[in-house]
Each structure stands twice: as structure tokens, then as C-alpha cells.
Amino acid sequence: MTFHFHPLPHFRDQKEVTAQMADLKFGEEIELDKGLSTPEYGVLVHGMFMDGFRWDEKEMVLTDSIKGIMNSPLCMFNMEPKMDFVPDEADYIAPLYKTSARAGVLSTTGH
Incomplete structure (x- = not known):
């Protein structure tokens, strides 16, 4: 199984999410979730950051970082599970790390 990632035009302030x-x-549901449409399949994911580039919320694409900003927030995504999904060749495939440290054993694969 693989995932098809659908970017959504929403950002979350993690401090606000934690407080709510x-x-x-x-x-109950938090105020930030009210009015969001729930996807038919998959889950909504938020709280991710990018290092070395940023998400352009107007064009809904990756673009260059803003000078002086090292880690930019990523928009919300719908992670839709699919069998034998093959992403478009134009899609950017990036690794996802649980921490900023990119070394050691991966907890998801054991490698």
C-alpha cells in the first residue's frame, strides 16, 4: 500500500491546536476542525515542516525558502491510501523524518 498526498489550502498553528x-x-471537536470537510478516504495530517524550501499557499506548489526562515510550515494534507499507486513523474518525492536528526535507526522500518 502507498499513499496519494492531496495538499489542502489550510495551515495549522501547532500551539493553538495543543491549547484547544x-x-x-x-x-467534541476543536474549533479549528469545525468547517473542515472530512475526506472520504484517508486521514488529514498537519504539523509538518520543511527544511530548505517552503509551500506557496497561493500557487499550491513548493518554492524557494524566504531568506532567514530555515523551517517553513507545510500545509495540511489528506493522506489517501491506495494500492499500487504510482505518483506522477512531476511530483516531488521527499523523505519524512520524525525529528530534525537524520541519522540512526528509523522507527518505521527498523533500518
Whole structure:
């Protein structure tokens, strides 16, 4: 199984998400989620950052970093699971790290 990543025109302030989640009770949703359409398949992912480039929210593409900003937030994505998905050759395929350290054993694969 692979994933087809669908970028969405939404950004999340992680401090605000954390603050709203602290007061959340079972069965409730945070204010930031109200009005978001839920995808039919997959999950919505947020809180990722990029190093060395940024997301252009107007054009919905990757572009050069802004001078002085090392890590730029990435927009929300719908990660849609697909069997035997082959991405378009024009798509940028990037590794995803859980931390800024790019060394050691990967917890997802054990390599």
C-alpha cells in the first residue's frame, strides 16, 4: 500500500491546536476542525515542516525558502491510501523524518 498526498489550502498553528486539545472532551471537536470537510478516504495530517524550501499557499506548489526562515510550515494534507499507486513523474518525492536528526535507526522500518 502507498499513499496519494492531496495538499489542502489550510495551515495549522501547532500551539493553538495543543491549547484547544487540552480542553477537549470525549466526542467534541476543536474549533479549528469545525468547517473542515472530512475526506472520504484517508486521514488529514498537519504539523509538518520543511527544511530548505517552503509551500506557496497561493500557487499550491513548493518554492524557494524566504531568506532567514530555515523551517517553513507545510500545509495540511489528506493522506489517501491506495494500492499500487504510482505518483506522477512531476511530483516531488521527499523523505519524512520524525525529528530534525537524520541519522540512526528509523522507527518505521527498523533500518
